[in-house]
Amino acid sequence: MTESVVAHITRRNLLVGAGAVALGAATSRVQSQDPKPVGWAILGLGNYATRNILPNLKHCKHTKLAAVISGTPDKAKRIAGEYGLPESKIYSYDDMARIKDDPDIEVVYVITPPGTHAGFSIRAAEAGKHVCCEKPMASDSAECRAMIEACRKAGTRLQIGYRCHFEAHNLEAVRLCRSGALGQIRTIRSEHGFTMNTDQSWHSKRALGGIGAISEIGIYAIQAMCYLAGADPVSVWGTRDKLDVPRFKEVEDVNHFNLFFPGGIQGIGSTAYSWNANNFRVLGSRGTLDAEPGTPYSGHRYRLNGQEMTIAPNNQWAEQMDHFSECIRDPSKPLIASGEMGLRDILIMEAILKSADEKRVVNL
Amino acid sequence: MTESVVAHITRRNLLVGAGAVALGAATSRVQSQDPKPVGWAILGLGNYATRNILPNLKHCKHTKLAAVISGTPDKAKRIAGEYGLPESKIYSYDDMARIKDDPDIEVVYVITPPGTHAGFSIRAAEAGKHVCCEKPMASDSAECRAMIEACRKAGTRLQIGYRCHFEAHNLEAVRLCRSGALGQIRTIRSEHGFTMNTDQSWHSKRALGGIGAISEIGIYAIQAMCYLAGADPVSVWGTRDKLDVPRFKEVEDVNHFNLFFPGGIQGIGSTAYSWNANNFRVLGSRGTLDAEPGTPYSGHRYRLNGQEMTIAPNNQWAEQMDHFSECIRDPSKPLIASGEMGLRDILIMEAILKSADEKRVVNL
Numbered sequence: 001m002t003e004s005v006v007a008h009i010t011r012r013n014l015l016v017g018a019g020a021v022a023l024g025a026a027t028s029r030v031q032s033q034d035p036k037p038v039g040w041a042i043l044g045l046g047n048y049a050t051r052n053i054l055p056n057l058k059h060c061k062h063t064k065l066a067a068v069i070s071g072t073p074d075k076a077k078r079i080a081g082e083y084g085l086p087e088s089k090i091y092s093y094d095d096m097a098r099i100k101d102d103p104d105i106e107v108v109y110v111i112t113p114p115g116t117h118a119g120f121s122i123r124a125a126e127a128g129k130h131v132c133c134e135k136p137m138a139s140d141s142a143e144c145r146a147m148i149e150a151c152r153k154a155g156t157r158l159q160i161g162y163r164c165h166f167e168a169h170n171l172e173a174v175r176l177c178r179s180g181a182l183g184q185i186r187t188i189r190s191e192h193g194f195t196m197n198t199d200q201s202w203h204s205k206r207a208l209g210g211i212g213a214i215s216e217i218g219i220y221a222i223q224a225m226c227y228l229a230g231a232d233p234v235s236v237w238g239t240r241d242k243l244d245v246p247r248f249k250e251v252e253d254v255n256h257f258n259l260f261f262p263g264g265i266q267g268i269g270s271t272a273y274s275w276n277a278n279n280f281r282v283l284g285s286r287g288t289l290d291a292e293p294g295t296p297y298s299g300h301r302y303r304l305n306g307q308e309m310t311i312a313p314n315n316q317w318a319e320q321m322d323h324f325s326e327c328i329r330d331p332s333k334p335l336i337a338s339g340e341m342g343l344r345d346i347l348i349m350e351a352i353l354k355s356a357d358e359k360r361v362v363n364l
Numbered sequence: 365m366t367e368s369v370v371a372h373i374t375r376r377n378l379l380v381g382a383g384a385v386a387l388g389a390a391t392s393r394v395q396s397q398d399p400k401p402v403g404w405a406i407l408g409l410g411n412y413a414t415r416n417i418l419p420n421l422k423h424c425k426h427t428k429l430a431a432v433i434s435g436t437p438d439k440a441k442r443i444a445g446e447y448g449l450p451e452s453k454i455y456s457y458d459d460m461a462r463i464k465d466d467p468d469i470e471v472v473y474v475i476t477p478p479g480t481h482a483g484f485s486i487r488a489a490e491a492g493k494h495v496c497c498e499k500p501m502a503s504d505s506a507e508c509r510a511m512i513e514a515c516r517k518a519g520t521r522l523q524i525g526y527r528c529h530f531e532a533h534n535l536e537a538v539r540l541c542r543s544g545a546l547g548q549i550r551t552i553r554s555e556h557g558f559t560m561n562t563d564q565s566w567h568s569k570r571a572l573g574g575i576g577a578i579s580e581i582g583i584y585a586i587q588a589m590c591y592l593a594g595a596d597p598v599s600v601w602g603t604r605d606k607l608d609v610p611r612f613k614e615v616e617d618v619n620h621f622n623l624f625f626p627g628g629i630q631g632i633g634s635t636a637y638s639w640n641a642n643n644f645r646v647l648g649s650r651g652t653l654d655a656e657p658g659t660p661y662s663g664h665r666y667r668l669n670g671q672e673m674t675i676a677p678n679n680q681w682a683e684q685m686d687h688f689s690e691c692i693r694d695p696s697k698p699l700i701a702s703g704e705m706g707l708r709d710i711l712i713m714e715a716i717l718k719s720a721d722e723k724r725v726v727n728l
Contacts, residue, residue, distance in 0.1 A: 186605070186618050186638050189555065195649060237601065241550070241628055254550050256622060256632055264605055268620055268634055274550050275647035283639035285559055359725050 038325035039066030039104045041091070041129070043120055044112035045075050048134070052297065052317055053111060054083060059318040062325035066104040069096050093120075100127035106328060107132055109321075111161075113202045114210035118143035121158070125150040132324050134161040136215035137342030139206070141350055144343035151339065157331075158339035159324045162223060165336045166319035169291065169300040169311050170227070173282070176289055176304070177228050183286025188228050189268040190221035190280035192295070196273035199247035203273070212252025214349050218271025220295045222345050224280045225259050225267030232344060233259035233267065235363045238352030248273070257352045260361075402689035403430030403468045404496075405455070407484055408476035409439050412498070416661065416681055417475060418447060423682040426689035430468040433460050457484075464491035470692060471496055473685075475525075477566045478574035482507035485522070489514035496688050498525040499587075500579035501706030503570070505714055508707035515703065521695075522703035523688045526587060529700045530683035533655065533664040533675050534591070537646070540653055540668070541592050547650025552592050553632040554585035554644035556659070560637035563611035567637070576616030578713050582635025584659045586709050588644045589623050589631030596708060597623035597631065599727045602716030607638070621716045624725075 040063055042049050057065045067089040070076035076090045091099055099105050108124035110117055110133040118138045121131045131151055137160050138144045151158040164170040177185060194217055202208035203216060210216070226232060237260075242253035253274055259267035270277070279292035290303040302309040320337075327333045347364060355362040404427055406413050421429050431453040434440035440454045455463055463469050472488035474481055474497040482502045485495045495515055501524050502508045515522040528534040541549060558581055566572035567580060574580070590596060601624075606617035617638055623631035634641070643656035654667040666673040684701075691697045715726040 184607075184638070186636060187555075187620070187634055189553075189634065191551075191553065191645075191647070193647070197649075237603070239601070239622060239624075239630065241630060243548075243628070254630070256551070256630060258603060258620060260603075264607070266603065266605060266618070266620060268632065270551055270553065270632055270647075272550060272647070274548070274649050276652060277645075277647060281555075281641075283555070283557070283634075283636070283641060285561075285638050288640060361723050 037062050037064040038106045038328050039064055040107040040109050040132070040321065040325075041067035041069050041099060041105045043069040043096070043108050043110050043124070045070045045072065045079055046111065049109075049111040050079065053109065053321075054079065056315055056317040057083075057321070059315050060322050060325070061318075062329070063318075063321040066106070067091060067099070067102065069093065069099070069108070096123060097127060099124070099129060106130060107324065109161075110134060113208040114215060115139050115202075115206065115208040118147050121147045122150040125154040125156055125158075128154055128156065130156040130158070130324070130328050132159045132161060132321070133339075133342070135342070135345075136210055136219050137339065137346055139210040139215075141343060141346045144339065144346050148339045148343065157324070157327060157335065159320075159327070159335055160337045160339060160342035161320065162337035162341070163316045163320050164220065164223060164295050165227065166314075166323060167295075167300075167316035168314040169302050170224070170295065172309070172311050173280075173289060173291060173294075173302065174227055174230075177282055178230065181287060181304075182282055182284025182289060185229070185265055185282055185284045187266055187268060187283040188225045188280065189283070190224045190294070191270045191277035192217045192220040192279075193270070193272035193275050193277045195276055196247065199245075199249075204247040204249075204251055206250035209251050211346075211349055211353075212248075213271045213273040214252050214255045214352065215346070217273075218255060218269065218349075219345055220278070221267075221269040221271055221280070222259070222348055224294065225261075225269060226344075228280065228282055229261045229265045229267065231261045231263070231265070233261050233348060233364060235260045235361050236348060236351045236355055237361050238355040240353060240356040243274070252353070255352060255356070257355075259348065401426050401428040402470045402692050403428055404471045404473050404685065404689075405431035405433050405463060405469045405493075407433040407460070407472050407474050407488070409434045409436065409443055410475065413473075413475040414443065417473065417685075418443065420679055420681040421447075421685070423679050424686050424689070426693070427682075427685040430470070431455055431463065431466065433457065433463070433472065460487060461491060463488070463493065470494055471688065473525075474498060477572040478579060479503050479566075479570065479572040482511050485511045486514040489518040489520055489522075492518055492520065494520040494522070494688070494692050496523045496525060496685070497703075497706070499706065499709075500574055500583050501703065501710055503574040503579075505707060505710045508703065508710050512703045512707065521688070521691060521699065523684075523691070523699055524701045524703060524706035525684065526701035526705070527680045527684050528584070528587060528659050529591065530678075530687060531659075531664075531680035532678040533666050534588070534659065536673070536675050537644075537653060537655060537666065538591055538594075541646055542594065545651060545668075546646055546648025546653060549593070549629055549646055549648045551630055551632060551647040552589045552644065553647070554588045554658070555634045555641035556581045556584040556643075557634070557636035557639050557641045559640055560611065563609075563613075568611040568613075568615055570614035573615050575710075575713055575717075576612075577635045577637040578616050578619045578716065579710070582619060582633065582713075583709055584642070585631075585633040585635055585644070586623070586712055588658065589625075589633060590708075592644065592646055593625045593629045593631065595625045595627070595629070597625050597712060597728055599624045599725050600712060600715045600719055601725050602719040604717060604720040612637070616717070619716060619720070621719075623712065
């Protein structure tokens, strides 16, 4: 079975078979055949890695820290020390090809600015490692395809860091949508944005930040619409709008988009580097689900018909990493957030921008 | 000065000159030259008239009940009794031409299903009366133009029942948008819908209900975007989507639309007879204003950057009626919600539907 077929089944399982599949994965882990935890190398030691990934490795059941790969030797040394790694487990970007000789490293988790994802992921695959890559997968669909191909050639697996697929509130939202509790769902709206006020950040550089707000933060809206709708969109409409200022010279600012799903569901999305938002809303004939914030690190607030929902929080990062580790131990286990899903999302963004430029609906 | 010019100035005053103008009107009324309250005939004695209009006439300073005009004699008699009107002040739809000989009636307030607005408004104008007509103004732009022309010929004025222009929370939202407190505004989103589950209601009949959800409830989203943006849209994009069921044979169900305003503001609107919503959100570079519910009869909830706002409620119906009465006593006073504004909104809806059918952006 190719990774692409696996990914297809995964998506179908998650989306049609309901969050129940993923929920099951998240709450009662199957015993893997090889009980040895999978060794992960963390590539890139920025905020997300040091605040969200490294501290949560200790909550994993099937995942352990095996190495760090960094472009900043001092930081790498300090962090290796904090997490009890010997100096031999510190790699630099320049010499990371050496990881192919380190059997303790089975996965490389790429947590660098988006424009560098493809390069690092491909190098990791070429070293024979499985790849977990943060979202957005890459700067364009060609890069995504190259990443998928590199892993295929290496015989390794590829996961995208779509943490919301492993997060209890989002999974409960998916379950609710499938349950019929909202009646017939016609509209899913999501706004995701933050203010990016400098041209000195990597966010404003195409080579590092990728497409822009839509790939950096709007991706949560696209993702939410797809997992809540339980389908992939068949066509899109979009608009683009940016201020004529240096920070938006290379990257997208405001995008609004309609995703047309089979069965009459329409996703209405907005994203920007010019305002703050983090929400989704599912509008059904019998009820409304409001999530605001919908996809944060913590502090989710979900309301069903205006009534606060009580959902036990879980550790989305540990769940995400352990899922991939389990998929490595059991190659028949389908990935929930595959490279193909990452590619799908970048293709959606490219179609949105094309639609905006050509002022027409673009089929996917 | 033609009504059209008056309307133009009015809109500019409200929108560019800030809610301050309307707020001023709402909080400290100017003394009109003729202190005699203006006599209003209420045409149509359905829920809105009996629950929201008639009971609030007693809170007006410049407006008094002069007559009722109804198609249901028993109801008219009962209500006339409740409000102390003699039987001579009860008119039927059939004989309403007689009102031209009743000098106590200066305004006819048309509160019937939308498809009948044009007919009644034109008959009222032909009887020499000023017309206040509920929203939506009519079933199509041709009817709107005929209404404007009838009032022009009769030398009477025409107001549309856009109560939100007179409501304290909405006025405060307009003021906030103009104040700069939200920074640069790029996106205004609004969802307005309710579930209409029967093909037995007038809502499902084109001849009575007009265009459909977009004119009945989506109009609040279009209105809000315009008064919050402080401008009229220059072009629109829209989608339409309806279930193949009897109740949507003649009228619109789900519509999503983008209104493109000058200066880079985009309105993102959704409306439906298939879900419930009543909100708007203004997304600025320095802040977010959330109104949910945004345009209810009462119970407004407004939040600025997540913090609940405290806004003293006012009587939007009394303010709306008194404003028109003042405009009648003082012909130089510009209308806040003119027939031209009602026409504008119907033209926007027609453009949205045209855009949906032709799958292209439509200029206004």
